[in-house]
Amino acid sequence: MTATVVVSGLKKTFFDEGRGEVRAVDGIDFECSQGEIFGLLGANGAGKTTTLRMLATILAPTGGSASVLGHDVAAAPEDVRRSLGFYSATTALYPRLTARETLEFFARINRYPAARVKARTAALIARFGLGDYADARVDKLSTGMKQKVSIARTVAHDPPVLIFDEPTVGLDVLNAIEMQKVIREFRDEGKTIIFSTHIMSEAEKLCDRIAIIHRGTIHACATLAALREATGHRYLEDIFVHYVEQAERAHGGEAA
Amino acid sequence: MRLDRATVATLFASELRTVLRDRRTVIMSIVLPLLIMPLMLYTGRWNEQRRQHKLEETVYTYVVVGAEADAARAAIAAAPPMAAAKGKDKPAAFRFKEVTVGDPAAALTASGIHFYLEAEKGAPAAATAPAAEAKGGAEAGRAGAADKESEQESEQESDERLEKPIAGVTSVTIVFRADRDSSGEGARRMGERLESARRELRIATLHRLGLSVQSDDIAAVAESNAASAAQVTGLQLGRYVTLFLLMFVLSGGAVVATDTLAGEKERGTLETLLTTAVSRREVIVAKHLLILSVALMITVIQVANLLVYIGFRLIPAPANFAAVIPPGRALLLLVLFLPVIALASSVLLLVSGNAKTYKEAQLYFFPVFLLGMLPALAPMLPGIRLRSAIVLVPISNLAVAVKEVLVGVPDWPMIAVAWAVTAGAAFWVGWLAERTLSTERLITASDVSAEEARGGPALFPRRVLRWFAAIWAILFAVALNMGEDADIRAQLAFNLGVLFLGGSLLMIRRYRLDRVQALALRAPRPAVWLAVLVGAPAGALTATGIFVLANLVIPVPRQMIEAFGQALLPDSIPFWQVLALFSIAPGICEEIAFRGVLLHGLRSRFHPAVLALVAGAIFGVFHVTLFRIVPTAFLGVLLAAVVLLTGSIFPAMLWHALNNVLGLLAGHYGWALHDLDAGLYLAATAVLALAFWIIYRNRTPYPGLRPWRR
Numbered sequence: 009m010t011a012t013v014v015v016s017g018l019k020k021t022f023f024d025e026g027r028g029e030v031r032a033v034d035g036i037d038f039e040c041s042q043g044e045i046f047g048l049l050g051a052n053g054a055g056k057t058t059t060l061r062m063l064a065t066i067l068a069p070t071g072g073s074a075s076v077l078g079h080d081v082a083a084a085p086e087d088v089r090r091s092l093g094f095y096s097a098t099t100a101l102y103p104r105l106t107a108r109e110t111l112e113f114f115a116r117i118n119r120y121p122a123a124r125v126k127a128r129t130a131a132l133i134a135r136f137g138l139g140d141y142a143d144a145r146v147d148k149l150s151t152g153m154k155q156k157v158s159i160a161r162t163v164a165h166d167p168p169v170l171i172f173d174e175p176t177v178g179l180d181v182l183n184a185i186e187m188q189k190v191i192r193e194f195r196d197e198g199k200t201i202i203f204s205t206h207i208m209s210e211a212e213k214l215c216d217r218i219a220i221i222h223r224g225t226i227h228a229c230a231t232l233a234a235l236r237e238a239t240g241h242r243y244l245e246d247i248f249v250h251y252v253e254q255a256e257r258a259h260g261g262e263a264a
Numbered sequence: 265m266r267l268d269r270a271t272v273a274t275l276f277a278s279e280l281r282t283v284l285r286d287r288r289t290v291i292m293s294i295v296l297p298l299l300i301m302p303l304m305l306y307t308g309r310w311n312e313q314r315r316q317h318k319l320e321e322t323v324y325t326y327v328v329v330g331a332e333a334d335a336a337r338a339a340i341a342a343a344p345p346m347a348a349a350k351g352k353d354k355p356a357a358f359r360f361k362e363v364t365v366g367d368p369a370a371a372l373t374a375s376g377i378h379f380y381l382e383a384e385k386g387a388p389a390a391a392t393a394p395a396a397e398a399k400g401g402a403e404a405g406r407a408g409a410a411d412k413e414s415e416q417e418s419e420q421e422s423d424e425r426l427e428k429p430i431a432g433v434t435s436v437t438i439v440f441r442a443d444r445d446s447s448g449e450g451a452r453r454m455g456e457r458l459e460s461a462r463r464e465l466r467i468a469t470l471h472r473l474g475l476s477v478q479s480d481d482i483a484a485v486a487e488s489n490a491a492s493a494a495q496v497t498g499l500q501l502g503r504y505v506t507l508f509l510l511m512f513v514l515s516g517g518a519v520v521a522t523d524t525l526a527g528e529k530e531r532g533t534l535e536t537l538l539t540t541a542v543s544r545r546e547v548i549v550a551k552h553l554l555i556l557s558v559a560l561m562i563t564v565i566q567v568a569n570l571l572v573y574i575g576f577r578l579i580p581a582p583a584n585f586a587a588v589i590p591p592g593r594a595l596l597l598l599v600l601f602l603p604v605i606a607l608a609s610s611v612l613l614l615v616s617g618n619a620k621t622y623k624e625a626q627l628y629f630f631p632v633f634l635l636g637m638l639p640a641l642a643p644m645l646p647g648i649r650l651r652s653a654i655v656l657v658p659i660s661n662l663a664v665a666v667k668e669v670l671v672g673v674p675d676w677p678m679i680a681v682a683w684a685v686t687a688g689a690a691f692w693v694g695w696l697a698e699r700t701l702s703t704e705r706l707i708t709a710s711d712v713s714a715e716e717a718r719g720g721p722a723l724f725p726r727r728v729l730r731w732f733a734a735i736w737a738i739l740f741a742v743a744l745n746m747g748e749d750a751d752i753r754a755q756l757a758f759n760l761g762v763l764f765l766g767g768s769l770l771m772i773r774r775y776r777l778d779r780v781q782a783l784a785l786r787a788p789r790p791a792v793w794l795a796v797l798v799g800a801p802a803g804a805l806t807a808t809g810i811f812v813l814a815n816l817v818i819p820v821p822r823q824m825i826e827a828f829g830q831a832l833l834p835d836s837i838p839f840w841q842v843l844a845l846f847s848i849a850p851g852i853c854e855e856i857a858f859r860g861v862l863l864h865g866l867r868s869r870f871h872p873a874v875l876a877l878v879a880g881a882i883f884g885v886f887h888v889t890l891f892r893i894v895p896t897a898f899l900g901v902l903l904a905a906v907v908l909l910t911g912s913i914f915p916a917m918l919w920h921a922l923n924n925v926l927g928l929l930a931g932h933y934g935w936a937l938h939d940l941d942a943g944l945y946l947a948a949t950a951v952l953a954l955a956f957w958i959i960y961r962n963r964t965p966y967p968g969l970r971p972w973r974r
Contacts, residue, residue, distance in 0.1 A: 065539075089541045113274065
């Protein structure tokens with residue numbers, strides 16, 4: 009199976025007036041393939057969102073490279089963005105458009121073939137059960153409905169790669185489970201999914217492979233079974249703590 | 265970067281739909297102004313009518329005091345009654361009533377009477393009424409103001425008919441209070457009445473002496489206006505039209521501009537948009553079009569609104585309004601205004617792009633609104649013409665162009681330049697707005713770049729143009745405010761010593777620049793000096809040739825050049841001083857600024873050839889007088905090239921000084937360098953090329969440049 013997303017030596021350095029140089033992402037490598045859910049597991053501030061934003065070309069990498077379906081994020085950002093759908097808790101919808109208008113809009117600007125936009129929109133409305141609300145303005149919809157419209161808009165142009173950046177943050181259990189179900193469906197349709205979370209159970213249930221990220225560095229990247237074998241721990245929580253403590257010891261040694 | 269028309273159209277349509285669905289926006293920006301405007305006009309008119317009515321109805325009470333009170337009463341009685349209603353639409357009789365009070369001044373202060381008359385025999389001229397003298401003599405004979413505050417007011421009423429009291433002749437002073445409507449109006453009417461009585465009396469006296477004179481014969485003064493009525497209206501309209509347009513565009517455009525970028529940031533939709541396949545440029549173009557069309561829409565609605573009121577006579581229409589703006593000219597005005605509207609939209613977009621929240625954008629709006637209006641005031645400057653440095657100031661230039669078009673003296677080549685400058689500014693600001701979408705502070709907490717965090721020399725290349733823009737602004741402002749007769753030496757000392765030298769040293773200090781690097785303080789190869797000796801005069805002649813050529817495109821009036829020469833060579837300053845001031849000082853100070861810090865700051869931003877052109881053009885723009893820009897820019901390019909090739913500032917200093925000496929000598933001895941044979945200019949160009957060949961062969965390149973070839 010060929011890799012659809014390739015990340016190698018990716019770095020992002022910020023300058024902060026208070027903290028000076030901040031290495032948010034410090035040279036990470038990973039690859040993802042079609043039909044796989046790849047999980048980035050890390051605490052807040054570990055570099056998950058920065059990595060995903062570099063993949064989505066909203067942030068420019070300071071070093072290293074990343075590509076989506078062979079398009080380099082620095083050289084061909086528009087082709088990269090066309091090949092992926094990006095969902096996060098902060099990507100909002102236009103409140104004054106209707107659900108149908110929203111889906112048509114995102115299909116068009118992502119250059120989905122114009123002749124098929126209507127049919128695609130209708131199919132998405134049917135799939136996500138938006139029928140009764142399709143022509144109501146988004147700001148009038150319930151949180152659950154908004155979430156469905158938001159997922160539908162992410163895949164409006166049927167992209168082969170999907171990025172979910174902490175998609176269940178702020179959702180209640182039922183909505184979170186609904187979200188996990190949808191993500192699994194997308195995987196089964198053959199899409200590549202990169203998924204970030206700090207919730208262990210979610211990663212355990214959903215991810216085919218898990219990368220443990222801490223202080224901008226990936227400390228382990230394997231299937232859950234392989235991680236269990238390597239660490240001797242049963243639960244992902246213990247596995248995660250194992251790697252973080254290891255990293256902290258190395259970091260402390262480096263500092264001393 | 266990609267710019268797909270269908271995508272832009274989709275973005276634009278969606279944005280417009282969103283705006284139109286926002287009831288608050290539509291009400292605040294379109295419906296409310298449409299309702300408030302007539303309300304304001306009605307209230308204003310109603311107020312004015314009531315005030316007039318009240319003034320007409322009032323019976324004006326007054327007191328006559330003084331030794332000659334009876335003479336004054338006789339004069340009032342003798343005045344023809346028509347005079348009272350002079351200049352009024354309806355000849356209503358004006359009612360006066362004399363009353364008697366003990367202390368007229370106190371009664372006036374207590375509003376017991378409207379005014380009082382003091383009638384005295386005029387004293388000998390030297391001792392004329394001290395009260396009248398105290399008022400600067402402007403009001404002598406009339407209107408003895410009751411207190412200090414009213415003096416200013418009453419001065420507006422000063423009238424040349426009024427004379428100083430003459431010894432032995434009755435003189436009447438009307439004392440009133442200008443801070444009271446009715447008092448001022450009554451005094452004015454009484455003044456008119458006495459004046460006409462005096463006229464009658466004078467004619468009667470002349471008749472009695474056997475002279476036959478009609479009042480019209482005494483002094484017939486007529487005015488004849490050579491400009492057509494339409495041109496006069498054009499001038500009035502031209503002064504204000506751009507200002508009003510900008511007011512509508514900025515206030516109308518701001519409503520959507522704040523919402524479109526800052527608002528989207530706040531709602532989180534911008535991040536969604538930026539993760540789609542649209543390019544930053546497509547986003548900016550669509551948003552710019554949105555602001556532009558909404559601003560245009562609101563402007564059209566407001567103007568139509570105004571026209572309706574003019575139609576209903578709620579607002580007095582300017583005379584010959586229709587004659588000033590025939591359809592063809594209206595279309596031309598629209599074309600001229602397009603870059604102005606586009607620039608205003610770009611600025612609004614930039615402001616919105618720099619704000620993180622809707623509220624922050626709103627906060628920025630007011631100063632931007634005021635500053636944005638400022639350039640539109642240019643046509644009100646007395647005697648301003650497009651053929652001046654104003655052509656380089658965006659918005660101001662088109663505002664002046666519009667005035668000239670309306671007056672009927674369009675200067676087409678200059679209008680084309682003005683249009684291009686403002687349109688260019690609109691594109692540039694639009695590009696800056698596009699960059700705000702790429703800056704990471706949009707989505708991250710950090711909003712300082714590495715260079716900014718570190719400061720020092722690394723930051724300087726990103727700041728150098730701002731510094732020079734600030735220096736230019738000061739230079740321009742000082743040049744505008746410097747009187748014609750200001751000492752050229754003081755002006756020069758300020759420009760060279762304070763702005764160029766002081767500014768350069770400040771930049772070196774502020775960014776901790778290495779002096780040798782920043783000012784290129786290195787020794788060139790000896791042969792370079794020879795090349796400079798040959799090249800400087802050849803370059804000056806070539807520049808003159810270029811000036812002659814440029815003159816074919818944009819002719820410069822000869823008297824303008826002569827006046828400039830005159831300013832440089834005032835008879836009051838000895839020639840040796842002129843030589844030192846205008847060649848050695850610029851040779852040092854201007855070189856340090858332009859071929860020193862400017863070149864150093866820009867060295868890695870452009871390809872060396874482009875760098876020389878850019879640095880030269882900037883040098884040209886600093887010579888505020890328009891006709892000097894092209895030749896000085898040429899000189900600037902030459903000097904920058906010399907520094908870049910030799911890696912040293914010293915040959916450029918000598919070249920610059922020599923160049924100026926040559927120009928001064930030509931002016932002093934009256935050499936007609938502008939009327940030489942074309943062949944001589946070509947020969948000079950060949951010599952110049954030779955000089956550069958020598959320099960090229962002896963080059964010691966400037967460090968830190970971009971490679972010549974990739």
